[in-house]
Amino acid sequence: MIVSELTVETTTIPGLLVVRMPVHGDDRGWFKENWQRAKMTALGLPDFGPVQNNISFNTRRGATRGIHAEPWDKYVGVATGRVFAAWVDLRAGDSFGATFSVEIDPGVAVFVPRGVGNSYQALEDGTAYTYLVNDHWRPGVTYPALALDDATASIPWPIPLTEADISEKDKANPTLDAVVPMQPRRTLVVGSKGQLGRALLDVLPDAHGVDLDEFDITDPAAVAAFPWSEYGTILNAAAFTAVDVAETPEGRRSSWAANAVAPALLAQAAIEHGLTLVHYSSDYVFDGTAELHDESEGFAPLGVYAQTKAAGDIAVGVAPRHYVLRTSWVVGEGRNFVRTMQSLAENGVSPSVVDDQYGRLTFTTELARATLHLLAVGAPFGTYNVTNAGPTMSWCDIAREVFVLCGRSAEDVCATDTATYGAGKDLSPRPVHSTLDLSRIEATGFVPQDAREALKAYLGL
Structure with missing residues (x-):
């Protein structure tokens, strides 16, 4: 969906926000303002202060990563390709276990609050998934994770997980009943x-x-x-x-x-x-x-x-x-x-x-x-x-x-x-x-x- 103006939408997970942005293209390619602090905060996006920018390149369609609830806020999108993205709230509280999913193309980004489990599945070869975070990655930090096929979350993966490319570590993630919720700061x-x-x-x-x-x-x-x-x-x-x-x-x-x-x-x-x-x-x-x-x-x-x-x-x-x-x-x-x-x-x-x-x-x-x-x-x-x-x-x-x-x-x-x-x-x-x-x-x-x-x-x- 192509939009002519920047919008921010709420979701079923408190604090998880979908950003839809204009993408300007011609025969040379396209341009977008992926993160525009003044405009986005004016529309309700938190001024979360990113300190690190990461890119995850996915060689093949079907590469699937997650579900990880890191102890920092993230702003996710794609530079090339498309992903099916899904989130599960793993924070302590009434919304624990709530889910939301959306397809992300260059015109869509999502703000993910600390403690919300993040995952995605590449829908095209050569997909570059990008994310800004407001804390530096540190070795040894542990955080909640959830099995991609958890029955309670029931995420509708477009590509069956049996055909997806998943790491051994993600295959070992627990089901929701075994997850220890992330406590607030x-x-x-x-x-x-x-x-x-x-x-x-x-x-x-x-x-x-x-x-x-x-x-x-x-x-x-x-x-x-x-x-x-x-x-x-x-x-x-x-x-x-x-x-x-x-x-x-x-x-x-x-x-x-x-x-x-x-x-x-x-x-x-x-x-x-x-x-x-x-x-x-x-x-x-x-x-x-x-x-x-x-x-x-x-x-x-x-x-x-x-x-x-x-x-x-x-x-x-x-x-x-x-x-x-x-x-x-x-x-x-x-x-x-x-x-x-x-x-x-x-x-x-x-x-x-x-x-x-x-x-x-x-x-x-x-x-x-x-x-x-x-x-x-x-x-x-x-x-x-x-x-x-x-x-x-x-x-x-x-x-x-x-x-x-x-x-x-x-x-x-x-x-x-x-x-x-x-x-x-x-x-x-x-x-x-x-x-x-x-x-x-x-x-x-x-x-x-x-x-x-x-x-x-x-x-x-």
Whole structure:
């Protein structure tokens, strides 16, 4: 079938896509755009980042190869001749065992997702079967395979297999009932022992959590040697968050290593291995002069910690598949402002709390929920502000809210200003206004929970 325009069609196997493309010919031969990234991705083909191009030449009609489910994505077609191509889904999940077949000539190509068993039969002598893959072939890699004559798949081979040319290895492939399904690539949570890391693992029980004592993400050699082929997504919840300590000589070095060098190394790994990188940023990248910050605002960091977070954001932004979740005033399990206020309230203490810094609380459960949402809906890559919703409050407002919820009077919390609170202390400068505009993530269908409701739940009320 000759087509006049490029089209992409879905199939009975999730993610398996048929591409039909124009082939321009004259008495000299023909020409086609076999892989045209801009046009094809615009029509829904994944931007899968091929790194290797292979050609399998088939001398005789009837050469039959497969069924192999390699651990990488492929884009297959022919340079000369024709093939009957067939696929069987060998991935774990509801579509395991689903089949699809189509004849491929120069005007047809097929995108084959990782874990889908691929096979073909040459229909002409001198057929050159081509395929782009997004990972380098490595010796010793094992993956599921299926017998070409499996009764469950019931592939309608045009040339009977008894007359086909099949390798001894392919003749020994198992039937579907003996195939171990290919599992999806894992999610890696870096900084798994921190407040956010623990919240992410709570909602992603199958994820692999590592902390810096197990995997030093500031070490280029360690990052390069990590087995990235097993993973599809990195959630970087590791950070140096001691804002005031970052102003010291030792703290400055630690902050730059954790907040800037490490994200840059993870971004490099994401680029090289086609991974999705999720990184968590901070309102501190702004100077706080604007009362509401959206994702387009330029960086204006005030202190060392803020500078390192801005540098980390820039580094992560070079990875094609990245999400930067910018947040503020994070509260999770462990020591934090809310727990401190709760303890003071329960112990009869009446603190002084600054009332000239403004923002919203962000509970780690909300950050984890937003992370899952962006990944699940396939939101456009880029930066998203994520906090709990509700009115802008000062730290003093929040402290008084905690006191009231704990049975104390709001008047037991005294208001003070930042200058008075910081007198005689070596403190890093803070942005005055930290409220983040949530419009962009809301446009993806995410509904942030009100911070005051989340606060009640956090305190068990």
